[in-house]
Amino acid sequence: MSLSLLTIDLQGGTAPLSIAPADWPYLEMLTRFALALALGLLVGLERERRKKEAGLRTFGFIALMSAVGASLGDTYAYIFLCLTGLLTIFLNLQDLRTHASTELTTSTAMLLTCISGILCGKGHTLTPAAIMVSTTALLAWKDSLQGFSIGLTEGEVRSALLLAILGIVIYPALPAGSIGPLGLIEPRAAWATVILIAAIGFVNYVLWKAYGTRGVAIAGFLGGLVNSSVTVNELVARVNNAQRHTIAAAYQGILLATSAMIARNAVILLLLAPAVAISAIGSIVLMLASSTGLALLRDKPNPATAAAEPLAAGADLELPFSLWSALKYGLIFLILHIVGVLTQQYFGNVGFYVTSVIGGAVSSASAVAAAGSLAANGKIGFDTAATGAVLASIASVAINLPFIFRAKNRIFVGRLVVAMTLIGLFGAAGMLTEEPVTTFLLKNFPGLLNIQMAP
Numbered sequence: 229m230s231l232s233l234l235t236i237d238l239q240g241g242t243a244p245l246s247i248a249p250a251d252w253p254y255l256e257m258l259t260r261f262a263l264a265l266a267l268g269l270l271v272g273l274e275r276e277r278r279k280k281e282a283g284l285r286t287f288g289f290i291a292l293m294s295a296v297g298a299s300l301g302d303t304y305a306y307i308f309l310c311l312t313g314l315l316t317i318f319l320n321l322q323d324l325r326t327h328a329s330t331e332l333t334t335s336t337a338m339l340l341t342c343i344s345g346i347l348c349g350k351g352h353t354l355t356p357a358a359i360m361v362s363t364t365a366l367l368a369w370k371d372s373l374q375g376f377s378i379g380l381t382e383g384e385v386r387s388a389l390l391l392a393i394l395g396i397v398i399y400p401a402l403p404a405g406s407i408g409p410l411g412l413i414e415p416r417a418a419w420a421t422v423i424l425i426a427a428i429g430f431v432n433y434v435l436w437k438a439y440g441t442r443g444v445a446i447a448g449f450l451g452g453l454v455n456s457s458v459t460v461n462e463l464v465a466r467v468n469n470a471q472r473h474t475i476a477a478a479y480q481g482i483l484l485a486t487s488a489m490i491a492r493n494a495v496i497l498l499l500l501a502p503a504v505a506i507s508a509i510g511s512i513v514l515m516l517a518s519s520t521g522l523a524l525l526r527d528k529p530n531p532a533t534a535a536a537e538p539l540a541a542g543a544d545l546e547l548p549f550s551l552w553s554a555l556k557y558g559l560i561f562l563i564l565h566i567v568g569v570l571t572q573q574y575f576g577n578v579g580f581y582v583t584s585v586i587g588g589a590v591s592s593a594s595a596v597a598a599a600g601s602l603a604a605n606g607k608i609g610f611d612t613a614a615t616g617a618v619l620a621s622i623a624s625v626a627i628n629l630p631f632i633f634r635a636k637n638r639i640f641v642g643r644l645v646v647a648m649t650l651i652g653l654f655g656a657a658g659m660l661t662e663e664p665v666t667t668f669l670l671k672n673f674p675g676l677l678n679i680q681m682a683p
Contacts, residue, residue: 267360312341341360449481475637489624491516497599504600511657589626
């Protein structure tokens, strides 16, 4: 049996208010209401701890009321949403009288709780849960978020906005596919690489600001994600006339910077061309294992002394993103992409390998991205691209040797030369596994190597 329809007068007329049948599915409705109540209590608990006027019970009632309203029909959901809005107005008027301030954050949380309750009443689960958990996190992290925002410089904010513009505004406007003579230029592929490399640098910048003063090892690793050569140069500058623990810390930091460079290149390759990353897995694993193992097994720095030392006196990390860095990465990528295709066509794989080595010495990230992009577009084979990416990484390791030779400590220089040589040899040895790995995958998992990043 169903309940009869109710009517209300709206501008001289009548409008039906439908009420759901009385035979609601008991367990289903109970689950919806329980979820709404739990989510409301979650936010209310945080507000209660901060001693706000609207706390645990208020938010629980709002969420439960909204879920019931949504179950009765859309009209009731709108009515309860309006009632919640009136409640927020009353709350702010009360605070203005007593505290001469407003509770805009709590009011917004109340409206979000009402909307989430409506979604629960409609049968949604993950969406309202995600909304309320995120809301609670924003409320609970008030102090941390305020401190972070206050600590941002104008240049950092501009860098973040520029990165968003390049990714959201400019990228969709670029033409898809190849353009220009011989179809050598792919604007979207080049710009996607710029955004990818810049995003890695941006995340690293945030981590650097948070942890950069906690030790040379962390600073070396984070610095290697952006530019291993700059990081090595900074660490070598600390070695001359330094104490033993500083030399050990610099040694470890340089090797961890190398590990970070290899890991970054592997991530770029995995995102642009997973098949190439799989083909190069032997070299990647061996180089990572050797660089990280040598860093961890050799004379660890004293945490009590290293933790208090920054990377280098007066050394600051560049802004996370700038127009110049975008143009630089994009230009290097385009040059390597075009030269790689031409040398491969006219000089075979050897020409492409030479281009990869030269590109790796300039920017291993751009060289690896170019190799992955060429393979993803079918212009070179997976094995060829994997070899080129590994050669670019080895070249990036080798280009740091002149910086290392600047140190006056012969033992320090000798150990690092041996370590860098071993890393390069392990990478070269891993290239011997590329063809067998690719053949095995093609034979046993024919669809695996066809996975590519969407344009």
